[in-house]
Amino acid sequence: MDPIRVMVVDDSVVVRRIVTDVLSEDPGIEVVGTAVNGKVALAKVDQLKPELITMDIEMPEMDGIAAVRALRAKGVRAPVVMFSTLTERGASATLDALSAGADDYVTKPANVGSVAQSMDSVREQLVPKIKALTGRPVGLPAARAGAGAGTGLGAGLGAGLGTASVRIPSVPAPAVRKKPAVLAIGSSTGGPEALARVLPALPASLPVPVVIVQHMPPVFTRQFAQRLDRLCALDVVEAVAGVPLEPGTVHLAPGDHHLTVRSSGGVLRTALDQGAPENFCRPAVDVLFRSVVQAYAGAVLAVVLTGMGADGRIGAGQVRAAGGRVLAQDQATSVVWGMPGAVTQAGFADEVLPLGEVATAVQRHLPVPSLRVGA
Structure with missing residues (x-):
């Protein structure tokens, strides 16, 4: 080559x-x-x-x-x-x-x-x-595990997937599929622009809260949340600890902190920590997905968008096994088909979609009032 x-x-x-x-x-x-x-x-x-x-x-x-x-x-x-x-x-x-x-x-x-x-x-x-x-194989970094994890730069450096066609396997779905009570999204390389297309297409009446991990440094996540908030009908904030999760609000994980969901006083709230990086990342998608599966008893709609590496693959499998649903961005519209490709090739994706169809698919799985005829 x-x-x-x-x-x-x-x-x-x-x-x-x-x-x-x-x-x-x-x-x-x-x-x-x-x-x-x-x-x-x-x-x-x-x-x-x-x-x-x-x-x-x-x-x-x-x-x-x-x-x-x-x-x-x-x-x-x-x-x-x-x-x-x-x-x-x-x-x-x-x-x-x-x-x-x-x-x-x-x-x-x-x-x-x-x-x-x-x-x-x-x-x-x-x-x-x-x-x-450029679609070439990417090996694991030779540097120490977690290098760059604190900033989000260089995060998710696992094997990237090239442009060759792949067979999409399917892991059998669980017998009971649960109505989603939360929307959890993970993304990395190419994610800022992907999120800037998906989130503005969702209505303010979205009936569930949204939690997002985008691999980014601390200063970047604050500014990115502000930009998304200006674009969206939804309220978009950089996540802070202890905030109740409400429908129509988007919580973006701050750089250098894992975002999780915890029950406090019978109320589900955001939580942040600086635990060890996972998949060379902090925040990590797998940490978020694992958390929402537990907090919502599997009633999760997970979306994995463009990004390097395989962060989100294990978490997506946990979402699906617990009765949730998983959507993955397709190869043709991904800047890098690493993260969504890993989910897809593992058989954990219920649907593999072009970026332009992700918001519609999200609304199809949620009872959004704005989808009524004449709304």
């Missing part, structure tokens, strides 16, 4: 060198060129024909957000991975870049300490994402 052709776009000589050196160590990756800003990248892209582009956000002449928009307008479909800073400004800019058409993001290597640490950061975060986003 030919190496993955990558173009590195950054105005910093140091960052370009770090990224180029690390990527060049991998025989499966070839750095075909660099650019000092978005304008130069646009001029070079037709000649270099990269399969993936790494992109800084703040650059002179044309910044990364404008460059992503211009690349997409030009018809360039190569995945774009942004370099981000873990700040309010960096989070906002990164979310803007994802909305403009970028596929994922990693921590900017110049901000993590020494050159050696910067290179380790690129190896742990960027290399697996390059391979997953």
Whole structure:
């Protein structure tokens, strides 16, 4: 298999060198060129024909957000991975870049300490994402378990699934299927834009609460919840501990904290903890799914959207075994068909759906008043 052709776009000589050196160590990756800003990248892209582009956000002449928009307008479909800073400004800019058409993001290597640490950061975060986003096999990270789990960057680095067609097995459904009392959603790479399509399509009258794990750092989850809240009829908040779960409210797990549901005084409430990462992730989808299965006695509708790795697979199996239902995003519309693919290939998905049909399927399984004729 030919190496993955990558173009590195950054105005910093140091960052370009770090990224180029690390990527060049991998025989499966070839750095075909660099650019000092978005304008130069646009001029070079037709000649270099990269399969993936790494992109800084703040650059002179044309910044990364404008460059992503211009690349997409030009018809360039190569995945774009942004370099981000873990700040309010960096989070906002990164979310803007994802909305403009970028596929994922990693921590900017110049901000993590020494050159050696910067290179380790690129190896742990960027290399697996390059391979997953281009449909190549991704091995487990060589770094310590949980590396990157505290930020959500580099999370879920288990084996990604490529673009080859797969056989979809089916595990027999339980004899009794329970009416869902909660909607639980898990997502990672590509998840911000997927959630920004699914949640606004759900009505304010949704009769169950919604709990979500999206692999993201702390500052990012707060800003992302605020953005979703502006888009949705539902109330979207970054989860805090001890809040009763009410219909029509969406609780997004904060970065670096597992989100669970606990009974307190006879009322089901949100709970947060910083227990060990699962699937190299904190928050982890499996932790959330396991929790809602117990709290709601299996009356769960679980949805697994685009993302790297296999986080959510075990939890989805527990949901289905307990009488709940599981929906998975299909391969064609997923940025990376790792998480939903793992659920599907394990036989735990009741339905495998294009992203555009997920909200309709959710409402089909819930007694939503807005679906009545004339409503």
